[in-house]
Amino acid sequence: MSRSFLGMPAFPRAAALSTRDTRLRANLTHATHTIRDKRAGAVAELDDWAQLRAAGAAIKDRTLRHLDHYLERLEESVTAAGGRVHWAADADEANRIVTRLVRETGEREVVKVKSMATQEIGLNEALAQAGIRAYETDLAELIVQLGDDLPSHILVPAIHRNRGEIRDIFRREMGRWGRPAPEGLSDSPAELAEAARLHLREKFLTAKVGISGANFMVAESGTLVVVESEGNGRMCLTLPETLISIVGIEKVVPTWQDLEVFLQLLPRSSTAERMNPYTTTWTGTTDGDGPRTFHLVLLDNGRTDTLADTVGRQALRCIRCSACLNVCPVYERAGGHAYGSPYPGPIGAILTPQLRGITGPLEQSLPYASSLCGACYEVCPVAIDIPEVLVHLRERVVEGGPVTRRGARVVLKPAKGHAAERAAMRAAAWAFDHPGALRGGMRLAARTRRLHPGRLPGPGRAWSDTRALPAVPAESFRDWWQRTRGGADRSRRGGVK
Amino acid sequence: MSSRDVVLARVRRALADVPRGEGPYDPPVPRDYHRVHGSRTTEETVELLAEHLADYRAVVHRCAADDLPALIGRLLAERGARTVVVPPGLDPRWLSVAEAAQVPDRAADTARELDAVDSVVTGCALAVAETGTLVLDGGPDQGRRRITLVPDHHICVVCVPDQVVGSVPEALPRLSPERPLTWISGPSATSDIELDRVEGVHGPRTLEVVLASGPAAG
Numbered sequence: 260m261s262r263s264f265l266g267m268p269a270f271p272r273a274a275a276l277s278t279r280d281t282r283l284r285a286n287l288t289h290a291t292h293t294i295r296d297k298r299a300g301a302v303a304e305l306d307d308w309a310q311l312r313a314a315g316a317a318i319k320d321r322t323l324r325h326l327d328h329y330l331e332r333l334e335e336s337v338t339a340a341g342g343r344v345h346w347a348a349d350a351d352e353a354n355r356i357v358t359r360l361v362r363e364t365g366e367r368e369v370v371k372v373k374s375m376a377t378q379e380i381g382l383n384e385a386l387a388q389a390g391i392r393a394y395e396t397d398l399a400e401l402i403v404q405l406g407d408d409l410p411s412h413i414l415v416p417a418i419h420r421n422r423g424e425i426r427d428i429f430r431r432e433m434g435r436w437g438r439p440a441p442e443g444l445s446d447s448p449a450e451l452a453e454a455a456r457l458h459l460r461e462k463f464l465t466a467k468v469g470i471s472g473a474n475f476m477v478a479e480s481g482t483l484v485v486v487e488s489e490g491n492g493r494m495c496l497t498l499p500e501t502l503i504s505i506v507g508i509e510k511v512v513p514t515w516q517d518l519e520v521f522l523q524l525l526p527r528s529s530t531a532e533r534m535n536p537y538t539t540t541w542t543g544t545t546d547g548d549g550p551r552t553f554h555l556v557l558l559d560n561g562r563t564d565t566l567a568d569t570v571g572r573q574a575l576r577c578i579r580c581s582a583c584l585n586v587c588p589v590y591e592r593a594g595g596h597a598y599g600s601p602y603p604g605p606i607g608a609i610l611t612p613q614l615r616g617i618t619g620p621l622e623q624s625l626p627y628a629s630s631l632c633g634a635c636y637e638v639c640p641v642a643i644d645i646p647e648v649l650v651h652l653r654e655r656v657v658e659g660g661p662v663t664r665r666g667a668r669v670v671l672k673p674a675k676g677h678a679a680e681r682a683a684m685r686a687a688a689w690a691f692d693h694p695g696a697l698r699g700g701m702r703l704a705a706r707t708r709r710l711h712p713g714r715l716p717g718p719g720r721a722w723s724d725t726r727a728l729p730a731v732p733a734e735s736f737r738d739w740w741q742r743t744r745g746g747a748d749r750s751r752r753g754g755v756k
Numbered sequence: 757m758s759s760r761d762v763v764l765a766r767v768r769r770a771l772a773d774v775p776r777g778e779g780p781y782d783p784p785v786p787r788d789y790h791r792v793h794g795s796r797t798t799e800e801t802v803e804l805l806a807e808h809l810a811d812y813r814a815v816v817h818r819c820a821a822d823d824l825p826a827l828i829g830r831l832l833a834e835r836g837a838r839t840v841v842v843p844p845g846l847d848p849r850w851l852s853v854a855e856a857a858q859v860p861d862r863a864a865d866t867a868r869e870l871d872a873v874d875s876v877v878t879g880c881a882l883a884v885a886e887t888g889t890l891v892l893d894g895g896p897d898q899g900r901r902r903i904t905l906v907p908d909h910h911i912c913v914v915c916v917p918d919q920v921v922g923s924v925p926e927a928l929p930r931l932s933p934e935r936p937l938t939w940i941s942g943p944s945a946t947s948d949i950e951l952d953r954v955e956g957v958h959g960p961r962t963l964e965v966v967l968a969s970g971p972a973a974g
Contacts, residue, residue, distance in 0.1 A: 286950070293951050310789035317785045325780035327767045334760075340934070346760040398957060399948035415948055422949055448949040452957050459958065464867045480933035490905060490944040490959025497901045497936075498867050508763065513780070515933045519925040520789070526887075530947065533808060534887035534924075537959060538939035539901070545936050547863040548900040559763045567770035666766035 262409050263381060267599035269624035274593035283419050283594050290418045291585040297531035298582060298638070304533070305523065314520045316642040319576035322478075322513055323566060329478040329511045330557065336481030340543025342553040347505075349665070350560050354385035357470065357503055360554050361391050364501050366467045372485060372492045373397035374472030375579055376505045376558055378410060378601035379614070382470070393470065394436070394462050396491035398455050405432040411595025411603060413581035414529055419594055422446040433458050459491065469495035469550065473506045474578065475521060476555075479514050482542045483555070486525060486535045496539050502550040507558050509566075509575040521578060524640040528580035561614030567663035570651040574609045576641040581606075583635035583645060589628055598625065605635035609648040616664050617655055623674045626652035657681060679719060701735040708733070792922035793886055801885045802916045806967060808888025812942025813955050814963040821970035824913065828877060829853040831911055831964055837874035841903050845896020850913065851877060861899040867906055875909040876960075881937075882930055883914045886923045889941045890914065890965065893931060901938050910960040912940070916967045 267273060277283060302308050322329050334344045345360075347353035361369055369386070371377065371393050383393045383404075395404040402417040403410050406428040410416030417425070426446040433440040438458045444450060471492070475484040483504060485492050496502060512521065526535045544553050566572055584590045584604030595603035599621045600611040608629055612622040626649050635645040655662065657680055659673040673681065690697045708731040715723040734742075757765075796804065806816045819827045832840060832854050840856040851858060859873050879897035880890045890912050892898045904910050914920065921927050931937060944959030955961060 290951050305793060307789040307793070310786070313786055314789055317783075321780070321783070321785065324771060324774045324778065326771070327764050328780040330764065330767070346758070346763050348759045348762050348766075352759060396958075397948070398946045402948070415951070417948060425949055448952040448954045451949055452946055452954040456957055460871070463958070464871060477933060482933040488944070489946045489957040491957065493901065493905050493938065494958055497905065508767075516928060517785075519928050522924050532812075532941070534884075534889045534939065534941040536812070536941050536943065536945050538937075540933065540937040540939075542934050542936070545894070548894055548902075548936055557763070559766065563763065563766035563770050566767065569773055663770065666762070666769065 262407060263384065264409060264600050265381075267596075267621055269620040270593075270597055270599070270628040271624060273597035273599065274589075274628070277594045277597050278592050280594070282421070284592060286419055286421050287591055287594055290412075290415065291591050294531055295582075295585045295638075298528060298585070301527040301531045301533065305527070311520055311523055312640055312642055315524050315578075315640055316576060318512060318517050318520060319509075319641055320573075322511055323509065323572060323575055326508065326511070326566065329513055330508060332478040332513075333476055333481060333511050334557075336477075336479065337543060337553075337555050338481075340481045342481065342543040342555055345554060345556045346559075347556055348559050350380035353380050353505055353556055353558050353560065354382055356556055357382060357505060358386060358389045358391065360501070360503050361386065361468055362389070364468050366391075368392050368394065368462075368466065369468040369470050369503075370394050370396050370462050370466040370495045370499065371400075372469070372471035372487070372495045373400045373416070374470070374505065375413065375601055376472045376507050377470065380505070380558070380560060382505070394459075394466075396459050396462065396495060397487075398452065398489060398491075401455055401459070402428060405429065405436065409596055410601055412584060413579050413602065413604070413606075414584075415581075419596070422448060422451065425451055429454055437461055459494075463491075463494040463498055466495070466499045468501045468503065469499035471495060471502065471504045473504050473510055474525065475518060476506060476511045477513075477515055477518065478511050480542055482515065482540050484518065484538065484540045486522075486538045488530065488536045490537055493537055493539055496541065497549045499550055501552045501554070503554045503556065505556045505558055507560075508562050509577075525578055525580055528578075528582040528638070528640040561616070563666060564616070564663045565610075565613040568613065568651075571609065571613050571648050573643050574606070574613055574648060576643055577606055577610065578641060579606075580640055582638040582640065586634040586638050588630055588632065588634075593628070598628065605629060605645045605649075606643070609643075609645055609652060612652055617652065617662070617671060617674075623656045626650075626656060679717075698735070698737060701737070704731050705733055705735055705738075789925075790923075791925045796885075796922065798917045798920075801922050802920055802967060802969075805883055805885040805888065805914075805916075805920055808885065809890075809942070809965050812888050813945070814888070814942050814965050816965050816967065818967045818969070821915075821968050824850055824966065824968050825852045825854075827966060828911060828913075829855065831966075832856045832875055832877075835875060835909055835962070837909065839873045840875045840877055841870065841873045841899075841907060842876075843878055843897055843899030843903065846877065846879065847897065861903050863900070867902060870902060870906040873907045875911065876903050876907045877911045877913070878904055879913050879915070880919060882919045882921055882927060884921055884924060884927045887941060889924075889927075889939050891927060891931060892938045892940065893935045894937075895935075901936055904938065904940070905959055908956075908960050909962045909964070910943075911964045911966065913966045913968055916969045 881893040
């Protein structure tokens with residue numbers, strides 16, 4: 260894959276383009292509405308959903324508050340079970356470790372289970388530079404890879420593509436990567452899935468190295484858990500001789516029992532199923548069953564910086580179910596690519612700026628890629644208050660302030676382009692401290708209201724491009740109250756009660 | 757400083773707000789969610805399992821333990837299976853009337869050799885009614901994970917009611933995390949193309965579940 264999320268334009272520019280793509284919007288509206296309705300049904304089957312959600316949030320919070328303890332415990336148990344644990348402070352280091360581990364096997368090809376962590380660090384590109392070809396084996400990831408495209412959804416990365424586009428990609432590209440698409444391939448999903456089955460089986464049966472992420476890691480037992488549907492995960496996790504799993508440090512849960520919460524929350528939130536077709540768990544290596552060598556690469560890459568922010572920390576509870584994407588009015592219209600990261604939608608809008616730092620124009624724009632309607636919080640199975648974090652990050656963008664970058668405390672400068680907003684806020688603060696001036700200003704505004712323009716001039720123009728200015732009433736509330744005592748006079752006369 | 761030390765030091769600095777006295781198991785997690793959803797008799801739990809398995813497109817059969825060999829023989833014949841892979845500890849009676857040639861599960865066999873086999877017959881560790889899930893733990897009657905993955909047809913025998921639990925919280929304490937586990941809920945499926953569900957991508961496209969009741973099955 261040659262495309263990369265890095266260097267993408269800020270959200271408003273990217274979204275201005277994508278919202279004009281009518282085919283993309285039709286594909287997305289169909290997909291997100293289908294899955295959000297199904298999800299509501301799957302969740303309604305469990306009358307203790309609220310309790311499960313509270314337990315999920317509490318387990319994750321407790322783990323995050325003692326993350327050092329649980330990581331050390333995890334390392335111990337994975338090592339005791341025959342695995343080898345590596346630590347990566349950032350994306351480059353993780354890529355170097357994985358490249359070295361693959362090279363040590365002598366192989367030049369690897370099969371991959373769909374993994375957000377490897378998307379985040381750009382592993383495929385790093386391996387390609389080292390002359391190692393990584394084959395994506397999840398059907399949607401295969402579509403993205405063959406199409407030299409970028410994923411646009413956490414669960415269904417090719418959600419922006421319809422069946423006709425997928426058929427064209429398969430016909431055109433499959434032969435360049437291995438077994439070509441069958442002659443006369445139609446656009447029926449069953450035929451397309453069969454073409455993928457045949458194409459990928461060649462890879463699975465010969466692969467010596469598998470690469471995965473993990474949905475959960477159990478500290479007490481050293482068990483890793485991967486949930487999936489197609490069986491490509493099982494293929495990559497059990498057929499190769501060497502397995503390398505790259506997992507974010509926030510994916511740890513304390514106990515085996517904790518899985519009883521997440522294995523109920525995740526499938527129903529994610530694919531809207533009672534349970535996903537396949538779940539694989541493994542603990543180190545097992546004689547005669549599965550890979551002989553297992554490496555676990557624990558990835559920081561901005562997670563400890565996120566952990567240092569006591570408001571933003573809750574983003575690390577995320578179990579990557581993607582329920583928040585499917586209910587988001589902004590995601591539905593803008594599409595996933597506009598977020599400029601493998602993590603799109605509401606969770607991406609808070610995760611990306613925190614993992615990467617709020618320093619570039621894209622990262623500064625993401626906290627604004629939301630209407631703050633709160634639907635994302637309602638559906639989140641681990642109760643991440645995404646609107647709260649969005650507002651918190653907006654404040655950081657406008658005002659600057661203390662943040663942690665690569666483990667060090669630094670003071671962030673206010674972002675450029677927010678000077679007018681800051682000036683307006685300062686003026687408002689002064690006015691509220693000076694009641695006389697406020698009253699005078701309001702009276703002046705009321706008397707000149709016929710002269711007010713429909714749009715703001717100067718720095719406010721961009722703001723009023725997409726918003727209607729509120730009409731100024733003929734009389735301020737304070738004056739009205741002074742005159743009528745809250746309408747008490749009228750009610751005595753038998754008016755409004 | 758190693759990256760391990762770097763990351764752990766960053767974690768500790770990031771958690772400066774956590775009070776010193778707070779232990780890793782504080783505060784207790786509220787576990788007032790249900791152990792199982794609703795109350796059911798044993799028969800109803802088995803019925804729910806059958807319903808949920810079928811809902812996710814597994815083919816469900818029920819029989820008395822004594823009739824298991826005849827049923828398995830018939831299912832393999834109807835499928836036209838010429839070869840069937842057999843885990844080392846599978847009850848030999850189960851395949852006593854099957855005509856398909858039996859292929860033992862040997863660690864030395866390559867995945868490609870396994871790809872040429874038509875069917876696989878296994879037992880299971882347990883089944884979860886609320887989710888319609890079979891769990892395999894690599895026990896002697898189930899074999900290695902790959903044998904239930906590569907052949908296109910899987911017949912899984914569940915001994916009812918002993919191997920059936922109601923819910924996920926009831927399943928986990930009965931499973932050992934040290935063993936490699938495979939949870940199977942319906943056959944392999946994808947919804948990656950316009951969210952249309954298609955059965956069978958890489959795992960077995962046909963999953964047949966036999967709910968076998970009676971003493972001989974245990």
